[in-house]
Amino acid sequence: QVHLVESGGGLVQPGGSLRLDCTASGNIFTINAMGWYRQAQGKERELVARITSGGGPDYGDSVKGRFIISMSATKTTVYLQMNSLKPEDTAVYLCNALGYYTDFKSFDSWGQGTQVTVSS
Numbered sequence: 448q449v450h451l452v453e454s455g456g457g458l459v460q461p462g463g464s465l466r467l468d469c470t471a472s473g474n475i476f477t478i479n480a481m482g483w484y485r486q487a488q489g490k491e492r493e494l495v496a497r498i499t500s501g502g503g504p505d506y507g508d509s510v511k512g513r514f515i516i517s518m519s520a521t522k523t524t525v526y527l528q529m530n531s532l533k534p535e536d537t538a539v540y541l542c543n544a545l546g547y548y549t550d551f552k553s554f555d556s557w558g559q560g561t562q563v564t565v566s567s
Contacts, residue, residue: 449473449556451542456561459532463565467527469542469558478546481518481525485538485563495540496527509535532565539563 455467471478482497482505494507496516504516515528525542542558 448548449475449544449546449554451544451556451558453540453542453558453561455527456540456563458564458566460567461532461534461565463532464528464530465532465563466529467540467542467561467563468524469526469544470524471544471556472523474549475523475554476547476549476551478522478544480545481522482516482543483525483527483540484543485536485540486560487535487538490538492541497543498525529563532563534565536565537563 450472451469453469459465480497480499483495484492485495486492496506496514498504498516498518500522513531517526539560540563541560544556547553
């Protein structure tokens with residue numbers, strides 16, 4: 448019922464930058480938080496960054512100081528600005544949204560994932 452459209456993944460060189468965008472649509476009453484998680488080959492999924500509708504960010508330790516997360520004024524789009532990228536940032540990045548449908552049932556929605564590859 449909640450559709451998440453992700454964009455911005457791709458191949459970048461170490462030290463480069465990339466911006467991921469994720470937009471939510473559907474019968475949404477409110478979004479309480481959106482974020483990005485990643486899963487590298489052979490590793491568990493981990494938090495990259497999340498942000499609440501009130502604007503409070505939360506970052507994984509490995510990306511603090513390098514990545515910046517933000518939301519649109521409508522609270523339906525989350526942006527992840529990734530700077531100083533490292534090869535270890537290579538992973539499938541997945542968008543996540545938490546909130547409530549118009550019928551007041553909660554949702555925990557995931558995007559299909561977008562590949563980020565950091566390599567020379």
